[in-house]
Amino acid sequence: MNWKRVAIALLAVVPVIALFAFGFTRDPAQIPSPLPGKKAPPFNLAVVSPGEGLLAKSVGDTIRLPDLAGKIIVLNFFASWCMPCRTEHAALSSMARYYADKPIQFIGVLYNDEPAAGLRWIAEMGGMSYPAVTDVESRTAIDYGLYGVPETFIIDPHGTVAHKELGPVTEEILRRVVDSVLVTMAPADSAFPAKGK
Amino acid sequence: MKYRYLTRAAAAGLVLFFGARAFAQPPITDGVYHPPATAADSAIEAQTTAVASTLRCPVCQGESIQDSPSELSQQMRDLVRDKLKAGESPDQIRAYFVSKYGEWILLEPKMTGLNIALYALPVVLIAGGLVLIAFLVRRWTKPAEAEEG
Numbered sequence: 001m002n003w004k005r006v007a008i009a010l011l012a013v014v015p016v017i018a019l020f021a022f023g024f025t026r027d028p029a030q031i032p033s034p035l036p037g038k039k040a041p042p043f044n045l046a047v048v049s050p051g052e053g054l055l056a057k058s059v060g061d062t063i064r065l066p067d068l069a070g071k072i073i074v075l076n077f078f079a080s081w082c083m084p085c086r087t088e089h090a091a092l093s094s095m096a097r098y099y100a101d102k103p104i105q106f107i108g109v110l111y112n113d114e115p116a117a118g119l120r121w122i123a124e125m126g127g128m129s130y131p132a133v134t135d136v137e138s139r140t141a142i143d144y145g146l147y148g149v150p151e152t153f154i155i156d157p158h159g160t161v162a163h164k165e166l167g168p169v170t171e172e173i174l175r176r177v178v179d180s181v182l183v184t185m186a187p188a189d190s191a192f193p194a195k196g197k
Numbered sequence: 198m199k200y201r202y203l204t205r206a207a208a209a210g211l212v213l214f215f216g217a218r219a220f221a222q223p224p225i226t227d228g229v230y231h232p233p234a235t236a237a238d239s240a241i242e243a244q245t246t247a248v249a250s251t252l253r254c255p256v257c258q259g260e261s262i263q264d265s266p267s268e269l270s271q272q273m274r275d276l277v278r279d280k281l282k283a284g285e286s287p288d289q290i291r292a293y294f295v296s297k298y299g300e301w302i303l304l305e306p307k308m309t310g311l312n313i314a315l316y317a318l319p320v321v322l323i324a325g326g327l328v329l330i331a332f333l334v335r336r337w338t339k340p341a342e343a344e345e346g
Binding site: 031 | 255256268269272273275276295296297298299301
């Protein structure tokens with residue numbers, strides 16, 4: 001066997017295979033977001049659907065990020081035309097109720113959709129336990145680097161993006177991330193113990 | 198006779214006056230006032246097109262926000278235009294989008310860090326291929342006796 005030829009062939013083929021192998025491990029649809037770990041972009045959004053109970057906000061009021069300082073924010077971008085949003089809606093609504101007595105604000109941001117269509121969708125889905133807001137010209141969506149719905153951002157009490165979930169969020173994901181942030185909020189004499197603990 | 202000339206002159210004057218006023222009116226075609234485009238507007242439009250052509254549409258496949266008809270691209274173009282009007286430079290606007298979407302948003306990655314490999318690799322591969330071809334051609338065309346010797 002000509003070892004020199006084998007070595008040259010390997011030298012040519014192995015990097016190509018390695019490159020393909022690396023490529024196959026990556027999902028081109030998954031765009032890495034630079035936001036987690038950074039300050040959440042401020043927003044000022046008008047309420048179109050009030051939500052319920054402790055989480056409720058009046059229709060027409062605005063929800064501003066600075067007003068929510070000290071709270072964990074679950075910011076979910078959704079639309080009435082988005083099929084995967086239907087999948088995650090029950091999880092979001094039930095987790096918002098589950099954490100209702102904790103310093104957590106769930107907010108649904110209607111993305112590229114008419115408020116009337118959003119309201120019809122909410123009614124069709126059996127209601128939404130937390131307020132929904134409208135994002136004119138998608139300025140907040142662009143500020144959050146959104147490229148599709150659903151996308152969910154979890155913002156810690158200091159206003160830093162703790163997590164970005166691409167695609168439908170589940171109860172497990174919400175519980176894991178929210179509890180991990182709650183733990184950081186809670187000193188030794190925890191005023192806000194994590195629900196799952 | 199004189200009276201007829203006077204009437205004609207008055208009519209011509211009225212036509213000129215109201216005609217000129219009609220042409221001077223801003224175009225209201227869709228019930229919304231659109232001020233006439235100025236040189237500054239045209240410059241902003243040209244800059245918007247230039248910047249938008251360098252930004253990737255987040256909901257398309259390899260299209261710029263300038264070329265994409267998607268709603269999000271349209272909104273991003275509007276944002277680029279607003280930022281230019283507010284006095285931001287094209288580099289500042291690109292930096293804004295990179296801070297939100299990462300370098301992925303740039304259709305042409307910056308020539309820094311690992312990105313240099315993206316630019317250098319094709320050149321290295323082509324150069325290597327040319328060297329290999331030259332080597333093989335030389336070898337194949339070498340006279341048989343020279344090879345034996």
